[in-house]
Amino acid sequence: MRAIYLVLTFCLLQGVEGYSLDQETQLHANLTTKYERKIRPFKNQTEPIQISMDFYMEKLKEFSEKENKISVVGSLSIEWKDFRLTWDPTDYDGDLNQTSLFVSDIWAPNLFLLNPYEKQTPILSDGTACTIQANGYVTCLLADNFETTCSADISNYPFDTQICTLKFYVQGSFASNTLLQNASSTIRLDLYEIHGLWYLTGTRNYVQMYRIRGMSCEVLQLELKMKRRNSxxxxxxxxxxxxxxxxxxxxxxxxxxxxxxxxxxxxxxxxxxxxxxxxxxxxxxxxxxxxxxxxxxxxxxxxxxxxxxxxxxxxxxxxxxxxxxxxxxxxxxxxxxxxxxxxxxxxxxxxxxxxxxxxxxxxxxxxxxxxxxxxxxxxxxxxxxxxxxxxxxxx
CATH class of the missing domain: 1.20.58.390 (Neurotransmitter-gated ion-channel transmembrane domain)
Structure with a gap:
């Protein structure tokens, strides 16, 4: 009886096949060959590309009324579709459904904070790795400490409530070629750690349209509403x-x-x-x-x-x-x-x-x-x- 189990196990293991290193290397070569990362991934360049964004807040690191600064630790999820990064998994033993590529190898939105506390830096650097699905969907998850300006209102101190907003926009793009979408109406708090001085009373995600020199620009705004622990x-x-x-x-x-x-x-x-x-x-x-x-x-x-x-x-x-x-x-x-x-x-x-x-x-x-x-x-x-x-x- 034991011999039968060993034979069946051996047969099952022999039947399990996975993609190899050479196959994934070949996939990367096929995807990046003749790929122009400076061109938006849309066949009709007059149509806008949709970028879906979501934010997972981990903790409120600091809120300084004196410096008008708020520091939030969290992960920003960015997703879009690139028709040039699609493949048939059956060509790679059927189970190569996703892979990873660096931002330096593909087109990525030039995302910035609109209200940084210090100088502006790109959210997605060339060393950021993104997950590519076989259907062409690209997902980048960036964990960072986001520092932005936030004007404090201490009119009701120490019973005050503060509202701060993180504003993201795609530099060099307008509503005619880039559309921002909020994946959820609120900030994700699955990983949130309670702060000792402030507690969250509400969050909101929404897209705001701005007019700049006659052109429309979309800005994703992540709003935090905090109340002071006044004990x-x-x-x-x-x-x-x-x-x-x-x-x-x-x-x-x-x-x-x-x-x-x-x-x-x-x-x-x-x-x-x-x-x-x-x-x-x-x-x-x-x-x-x-x-x-x-x-x-x-x-x-x-x-x-x-x-x-x-x-x-x-x-x-x-x-x-x-x-x-x-x-x-x-x-x-x-x-x-x-x-x-x-x-x-x-x-x-x-x-x-x-x-x-x-x-x-x-x-x-x-x-x-x-x-x-x-x-x-x-x-x-x-x-x-x-x-x-x-x-x-x-x-």
């Missing part, structure tokens, strides 16, 4: 600012006769200055299209801290004024009405500068609380209104 900014910037604001209010709860009020307010002011200096390097340095609301909020918080120190100094000065100095009439009347409401008889009232200081301390504490409350509330409401609640897309 770091919330826990390391917004929450500390919120607690610093609360600490500043405690100065008004200290006794007026205490000599630590001015020292406490100055200490908090210095803490605010040091903290703002630390986070200054983390804020984007842009004035267009508009400053981030966080910048205005920090400015208001800083000015509020200064006013708190000034008010504390003034109130302390008033508290220690001599009683023989005249008290303004409107303050005296207001304090008298307040004490009468508390059950004190008017003829027994003795209004002093200490009462005025206590009144100002109460007014100023409420005013500062209202300012801080509305400053923080307006900032959060503005970001909730202007930012869109978007969900991270999955593979």
């Amino acid at each position: 770091y900014c919330v826990y390391n910037i917004l929450l500390p600012i919120f607690f610093l604001n609360l600490i500043q209010l405690f100065v008004f709860f200290l006794p007026l006769e205490s000599g630590e009020r001015v020292g406490f307010s100055m200490t908090v002011l210095l803490s605010v200055v040091v903290f703002f200096t630390i986070i200054q390097s983390k804020l984007p340095e842009f004035s267009k299209p508009s400053l981030s609301p966080l910048t205005f909020k920090l400015l208001v918080d800083f000015l509020t801290s200064i006013f708190i120190v000034l008010f504390v100094v003034v109130i302390t000065f008033i508290y220690h004024k001599k009683n023989h100095e005249r008290i303004p009439r409107f303050m005296r009347e207001y304090i008298e009405k307040t004490k009468e409401k508390n059950g004190n008889e008017k003829e027994h009232l003795n209004i002093t500068w200490k009462d005025v200081a206590k009144l100002l301390n109460r007014w100023v504490s409420r005013l500062i609380f209202v300012c801080l409350y509305f400053n923080f509330s307006f900032y959060m409401i503005f970001n909730q209104v202007t930012s869109v609640n978007e969900v991270e897309i999955s593979k």
Whole structure:
């Protein structure tokens, strides 16, 4: 029985034949002989050639708001048909259905990035290998790090959303002889690695027509829509600012006769200055299209801290004024009405500068609380209104 299996296996192996090195060498010679790589692969040169493109994104390497640059690592798939690169597989033992040729041996679209961060270089170099099918379809898959310009909009920082576009075009070609097609309506994310600072909320592939000196030119645009992961900014910037604001209010709860009020307010002011200096390097340095609301909020918080120190100094000065100095009439009347409401008889009232200081301390504490409350509330409401609640897309 074992001998029968060995005989059958030997017969099957003898029946399996594949194309040889000589056959593929002969195929390459047949395809490239008298092949003119400078001529578009179309019998009727008045008809446009169709180029299908697709993009497989692997990761977002970098997005720099300061430099207006985005770096995307991915693979660009380019496909077209060349009728001169066809053959009959039966002439090569029937299983030579595809082969590989370098761009230097065949016609290839002169593809460029329209918005590169640095100088323009051809996407397909002469050393790029492309797969050739027996029916003439040519497919080139280029893996690279694509760096393009992308203008940052930090109006809603750190709740901002950025939209960046990679633009590809065929240099020296127009819509009359070259048509670009997007193989899919979105960027492929099968190999995508999640980024720590940004997450994708949407992608789009589309062809845009441009008019250049009366001639139409097609541009394939790969659009990325990204939203910032703002947990770091919330826990390391917004929450500390919120607690610093609360600490500043405690100065008004200290006794007026205490000599630590001015020292406490100055200490908090210095803490605010040091903290703002630390986070200054983390804020984007842009004035267009508009400053981030966080910048205005920090400015208001800083000015509020200064006013708190000034008010504390003034109130302390008033508290220690001599009683023989005249008290303004409107303050005296207001304090008298307040004490009468508390059950004190008017003829027994003795209004002093200490009462005025206590009144100002109460007014100023409420005013500062209202300012801080509305400053923080307006900032959060503005970001909730202007930012869109978007969900991270999955593979």
